Every structure is written in structure tokens, then in C-alpha cells.
Amino acid sequence: MPIKIPRGWEMPEREATPEEFYLNRRQFIKKIGLGGIGAAMALSGWARAEEGKKIYPAQRNEKFVLDRPLTDEWATAHYNNFYEFTTDKERVAELVGKFQTHPWTVEITGLVAKPKSFDLDELIRLMPMEERLYRHRCVEAWSMAVPWTGFPMKALVDLAQPLSTAKFVRLLSFNKPEQAPGMKSQPWYSWPYYEGLRMDEATNELTMLVTGIYGHDLPKQNGAPLRLVTPWKYGYKSIKSVVKIEFTDKQPRTFWNDLAPKEYDFLSNVNPQLPHPRWSQAAEQPIPGGPRRPTLLYNGYEASVAALYKA
Numbered sequence: 001m002p003i004k005i006p007r008g009w010e011m012p013e014r015e016a017t018p019e020e021f022y023l024n025r026r027q028f029i030k031k032i033g034l035g036g037i038g039a040a041m042a043l044s045g046w047a048r049a050e051e052g053k054k055i056y057p058a059q060r061n062e063k064f065v066l067d068r069p070l071t072d073e074w075a076t077a078h079y080n081n082f083y084e085f086t087t088d089k090e091r092v093a094e095l096v097g098k099f100q101t102h103p104w105t106v107e108i109t110g111l112v113a114k115p116k117s118f119d120l121d122e123l124i125r126l127m128p129m130e131e132r133l134y135r136h137r138c139v140e141a142w143s144m145a146v147p148w149t150g151f152p153m154k155a156l157v158d159l160a161q162p163l164s165t166a167k168f169v170r171l172l173s174f175n176k177p178e179q180a181p182g183m184k185s186q187p188w189y190s191w192p193y194y195e196g197l198r199m200d201e202a203t204n205e206l207t208m209l210v211t212g213i214y215g216h217d218l219p220k221q222n223g224a225p226l227r228l229v230t231p232w233k234y235g236y237k238s239i240k241s242v243v244k245i246e247f248t249d250k251q252p253r254t255f256w257n258d259l260a261p262k263e264y265d266f267l268s269n270v271n272p273q274l275p276h277p278r279w280s281q282a283a284e285q286p287i288p289g290g291p292r293r294p295t296l297l298y299n300g301y302e303a304s305v306a307a308l309y310k311a
């Protein structure tokens, strides 16, 4: 009987993943059963990882260090905000099945020298991929610590060559109600989700466009195949499943600011002192558990971003 030799791509993933996360995933697969939808979902993740074998694991950028342990991988994939699917954080993962994230086109447009639509696989090959460990903080006062894989947004801005008149970027999420049940069942939201940054924020060293997490492709529920990450801002700024990046001379409107301007401003920098009408920002609750922690100004990223807000 032939011995099954693991294909090359299976090894780095297993080696890159701390044993406890690996066991959690196995226990999870056992829990949901090996048949039906569960197995299909688990396998689709591996299939994309195989295609991404040249990307993962990416070199970790050691400049960005954490003051806390990484969040359990299973928790990051099963406690999500992604209203296009549902507002129930613990059910997003089970509702993303129909969402098609490959192939994927990203349009770079607006006030740029070279407007262009990229196939995401092609764009990734042009970008300096790396891994960074970042804190992740939702305005609802829960927090995580996550190993993202992606590239600095500045690399994309440099590629696009914005005109001197471009002062902001506007990012737009996908619009596929047939694949995202929450878009159909909650028509009162102004889909598709949209966000924006100032140009100096978009090109700040912290700002990343992310394709992966824990050394493999993003699960759909975390914003596959491409999402923004701005770790000094509340999580809602980090728009998921981006299809368009537009350079503009006007401050873009944002999804949450249009819905509730008193609760969500354009900057949305993490700030323990700035009260929010619904959630005290003084402390945060790590997911999946453990003692609450005091909120840090700029989520602990003062050294990188304080200069942006001096004036």
C-alpha cells in the first residue's frame, strides 16, 4: 500500500501553525462532522492555500510586536462583523458559503496617472507580501490580536501614481446580494459598504491591504480576498472584500457615518477618552476570553500615527 506523502504546501502550513490552533481546527472539523457543508467549507480553505503556496508563509515583519498573545485562530474565524451576511457575529462563518471570492478584480480609479483593473492574483505578485502581528479593536469594545498577511497600502499607491490633487482614497466593497444573504434581508443599509482614508493615512506605514491570516488565505468571513487593515482605528474602518479603490480630492462619505454620524466619525481613531454613546471605550474585552484590558490611545500605535493628528 503506497504511503501518502504530503504535498509540499501541506507542510509549511502545519509548521507555521502553533500546535494548539492546529488541534482546535481538527477538533472543530470533528465537531461539525466530516460530511456535507462542513467538510466542503474546510476543504475550500485548503484549496486556496494550495494556490497561494508562493505567498504563504510570508516573511514576518518583526518591527510590529504585540503586548499580548495571538487570538485563537478559531475565534477570529467565528466571531465576525460582516453585515452583508448577518449581524449575528457567531453565524457569519456559516453564511458565506455562496460568496465567490476567486477570481477577483480590483479597480484602481479616480485621480491617478494610471487607472487600471487588476486581477487580484496578478496584483499580489507585484506587491511586497509580508506578515504582521497587529491588535484589532472593534468599537463594540471587543479586541483580538491577529497575524495578517498582506502588503503596505503605500506600495499600491506608489504603483497607481495619484495626481497631486488626490487627497483621499475611497474604498468600496462587493455588491452581490445573491451571494450575501444579509444584503437581501437588510435592504435598509446603503450597500455596498464603503469607507475612506486621508492620503497620509493610506500611505502610513501601518496601513495594510490584507489577503491572509495565520499564514493562509483569509477565510471569507474575515473579508476575503482583500481587506483593509488600519490597526489604530476602530474595526469598521477596515473594509472587507474590496473591489474598488478610488483616489479623490474630497473627503469620502463612509457607510457608518451616513447611518449614524454621532456614533461614527470619519477618523474613528481608537481613543479611550472619547466617549461613544453605546459602548464605553475605556476598556476592551479580549475574544474569546480573559480579563478586560484598558484601551490604549490609537490602540497602542501612537509612535506610528500621532504625528498625523498633531495639527
Ligand SMILES: Nc1nc2c(c(=O)[nH]1)N[C@H]1C(S)=C(S)[C@@H](COP(=O)(O)O)O[C@H]1N2
Binding pocket: 076, 079, 080, 081, 082, 083, 084, 136, 137, 138, 139, 173, 193, 221, 222, 223, 234, 235, 236, 237, 238, 239, 240, 241
Ligand atoms: N464590507 C464590510 N466590511 C467590514 C464590516 C462589514 O460589515 N462589511 N464590518 C467591520 C467591522 S465593524 C469590524 S469590527 C471588522 C471585523 O473584522 P473581522 O470579522 O475580521 O474581525 O470588519 C469591518 N469591515
Ligand SMILES: [Mo]
Binding pocket: 081, 137, 138, 139, 140, 234, 235, 236
Ligand atoms: Mo466593529
